[in-house]
Amino acid sequence: xxxxxxxxxxxxxxxxxxxxxxxxxxxxxxxxxxxxxxxxxxxxxxxxxxxxxxxxxxxxxxxxxxxxxxxxxxxxxxxxxxxxxxxxxxxxxxxxxxxxxxxxxxxxxxxxxxxxxxxxxxxxxxxxxxxxxxxxxxxxxxxxxxxxxxxxxxxxxxxxxxxxxxxxxxxxxxxxxxxxxxxxxxxxxxxxxxxxxxxxxxxxxxxxxxxxxxxxxxxxxxxxxxxxxxxxxxxxxxxxxxxxxxxxxxxxxxxxxxxxxxxxxxxxxxxxxxxxxxxxxxxxxxxxxxxxxxxxxxxxxxxx
Amino acid sequence: xxxxxxxxxxxxxxxxxxxxxxxxxxxxxxxxxxxxxxxxxxxxxxxxxxxxxxxxxxxxxxxxxxxxxxxxxxxxxxxxxxxxxxxxxxxxxxxxxxxxxxxxxxxxxxxxxxxxxxxxxxxxxxxxxxxxxxxxxxxxxxxxxxxxxxxxxxxxxxxxxxxxxxxxxxxxxxxxxxxxxxxxxxxxxxxxxxxxxxxxxxxxxxxxxxxxxxxxxxxxxxxxxxxxxxxxxxxxxxxxxxxxxxxxxxxxxxxxxxxxxxxxxxxxxxxxxxxxxxxxxxxxxxxxxxxxxxxxxxxxxxxx
Numbered sequence: 001x002x003x004x005x006x007x008x009x010x011x012x013x014x015x016x017x018x019x020x021x022x023x024x025x026x027x028x029x030x031x032x033x034x035x036x037x038x039x040x041x042x043x044x045x046x047x048x049x050x051x052x053x054x055x056x057x058x059x060x061x062x063x064x065x066x067x068x069x070x071x072x073x074x075x076x077x078x079x080x081x082x083x084x085x086x087x088x089x090x091x092x093x094x095x096x097x098x099x100x101x102x103x104x105x106x107x108x109x110x111x112x113x114x115x116x117x118x119x120x121x122x123x124x125x126x127x128x129x130x131x132x133x134x135x136x137x138x139x140x141x142x143x144x145x146x147x148x149x150x151x152x153x154x155x156x157x158x159x160x161x162x163x164x165x166x167x168x169x170x171x172x173x174x175x176x177x178x179x180x181x182x183x184x185x186x187x188x189x190x191x192x193x194x195x196x197x198x199x200x201x202x203x204x205x206x207x208x209x210x211x212x213x214x215x216x217x218x219x220x221x222x223x224x225x226x227x228x229x230x231x232x233x234x235x236x237x238x239x240x241x242x243x244x245x246x247x248x249x250x251x252x253x254x255x256x257x258x259x260x261x262x263x264x265x266x267x268x269x270x271x272x273x274x275x276x277x278x279x280x281x282x283x284x285x286x287x288x289x290x291x292x293x294x295x296x297x298x299x300x301x302x303x304x
Numbered sequence: 305x306x307x308x309x310x311x312x313x314x315x316x317x318x319x320x321x322x323x324x325x326x327x328x329x330x331x332x333x334x335x336x337x338x339x340x341x342x343x344x345x346x347x348x349x350x351x352x353x354x355x356x357x358x359x360x361x362x363x364x365x366x367x368x369x370x371x372x373x374x375x376x377x378x379x380x381x382x383x384x385x386x387x388x389x390x391x392x393x394x395x396x397x398x399x400x401x402x403x404x405x406x407x408x409x410x411x412x413x414x415x416x417x418x419x420x421x422x423x424x425x426x427x428x429x430x431x432x433x434x435x436x437x438x439x440x441x442x443x444x445x446x447x448x449x450x451x452x453x454x455x456x457x458x459x460x461x462x463x464x465x466x467x468x469x470x471x472x473x474x475x476x477x478x479x480x481x482x483x484x485x486x487x488x489x490x491x492x493x494x495x496x497x498x499x500x501x502x503x504x505x506x507x508x509x510x511x512x513x514x515x516x517x518x519x520x521x522x523x524x525x526x527x528x529x530x531x532x533x534x535x536x537x538x539x540x541x542x543x544x545x546x547x548x549x550x551x552x553x554x555x556x557x558x559x560x561x562x563x564x565x566x567x568x569x570x571x572x573x574x575x576x577x578x579x580x581x582x583x584x585x586x587x588x589x590x591x592x593x594x595x596x597x598x599x600x601x602x603x604x605x606x607x608x
Contacts, residue, residue: 021375025502056371057383060364067360071325075387079361082386083379085409086491086502093468094499102472103409105389105484164397168406168481175475180409187390195398198329198390 002043004213008225009049019056032091034286047209050080050184058125074198081183088180101178107164108186114158122202123152156201160208166215206266221270223263224283229296246301247271267298306347308517312529313353323360336395338590351513354384354488362429378502385487392484405482411468412490418462426506427456460505464512470519510570525574527567528587533600550605551575571602
């Protein structure tokens with residue numbers, strides 16, 4: 001089977017941990033131990049989030065007085081792909097002696113006319129007092145918004161349209177290489193008359209993973225995180241993990257927009273467009289999730 | 305022809321420029337304009353330096369109070385590979401419509417017993433007063449040394465032994481993909497019983513490029529920088545660019561250890577080990593340097 005597997009941010013940084021290098025490297029070693037069995041049996045493409053890491057780099061860049069202005073989000077996202085790609089490729093390579101593993105820098109095209117650019121929703125970077133936030137917004141053409149008691153920059157999260165490097169990913173997967181790519185959803189770029197150009201946005205990594213899985217003709221899409229699966233009524237008494245369902249049943253429910261919502265949307269899209277299977281479950285039992293023994297399995301309804 | 309082409313740090317950041325994102329992105333667009341003609345005619349692998357970029361990230365990480373300790377050099381180097389790989393891959397992709405371009409995260413094995421670890425020579429990161437430098441050295445097991453009036457951390461620059469991802473590079477080059485890799489000489493790693501592990505060092509990117517060129521069976525190694533070529537007596541009256549020479553002639557001369565020395569050493573090694581041609585010259589005339597019309601061309605002596 002060809003499997004696209006998306007790792008949540010918690011694969012690298014557990015809740016409450018400081019964003020130091022060492023715990024992240026250690027967590028990666030744990031995470032790949034769960035993935036290694038899959039990699040022996042299947043063609044594997046691994047994608048990953050970058051939220052905490054891009055937040056750290058955005059904050060550091062904003063505080064760097066040697067710069068005239070902080071780095072935009074596209075080079076910062078590229079830095080996190082190098083960072084996390086290094087840890088994952090090294091960890092997987094160590095867990096799979098003799099198997100070739102590579103991390104690729106990945107861009108993802110978004111539409112410059114995407115309505116998301118008109119209503120930015122994703123907080124990025126450090127917090128500010130309102131006055132400072134407004135001053136920075138004026139100086140740097142940022143949009144800022146209140147985040148609790150403080151203010152932060154908000155950026156758009158447009159729809160991923162095309163993974164630029166998909167044909168190279170396909171070539172490598174078909175040659176038996178384990179590919180780490182599409183980190184943070186891919187560096188967001190728009191098409192211009194001069195070619196591709198980075199844009200200040202963030203892309204949902206699960207939606208990009210679904211797009212990538214579709215383009216690669218993958219049989220399965222695994223969205224791995226730190227919960228056992230999708231629950232019927234998250235946080236309420238009597239809530240239970242949904243074991244097996246269809247996109248139509250999932251679309252009839254509602255899920256938290258910030259966390260599980262995009263995962264469910266990504267899984268449904270993949271199943272609807274390809275007839276493949278999408279699963280959402282715990283990183284600690286990747287093999288069980290793929291086998292349908294754990295997690296939430298979403299597949300097309302059986303007909304007839 | 306198969307060509308490995310190493311870009312000096314000046315390809316991204318011209319002398320005296322601030323390390324902002326925008327000038328670097330603009331400089332990359334200029335640099336790739338010089339490389340695009342080569343790419344149309346030859347198989348091309350592009351490597352690059354990362355000195356100024358890793359310096360910025362090391363300084364930012366050292367100043368980040370959300371961290372218990374600054375990031376080690378291996379993840380910082382990986383970040384610069386993502387950053388510069390993104391700019392180069394995007395710039396080359398735009399300059400070469402229809403051609404596939406990819407940036408790969410690259411590790412380079414060094415020997416844990418390399419004598420360089422006993423005498424670190426490369427300055428990295430911010431400057432400190434002597435007392436602060438010594439305190440940090442004690443706390444973080446750093447070696448520090450005076451750099452002019454201030455003190456800085458110094459790290460080892462061991463010999464590159466093996467580019468971990470070389471077989472993936474070969475596979476892609478043979479499929480017609482332009483590959484950007486080995487940024488900053490590759491992330492330095494050592495072999496341990498548990499596999500590869502990052503190490504606090506920097507690797508000379510020209511030496512790694514020579515090793516990569518040899519492993520790939522390249523016909524030519526181009527080391528491109530901001531000078532016209534190797535001079536007979538750099539900085540002295542009457543000095544002239546050497547046009548065509550042999551490794552033996554070059555080894556009989558002496559060159560500045562910090563800048564031209566490693567380039568000459570890398571070029572000589574490639575020619576001695578492979579019989580190929582190595583050239584050192586200006587990035588602004590890459591095609592002329594490859595054709596032997598510009599720069600310093602080092603090749604095996606004609607026999608007979």
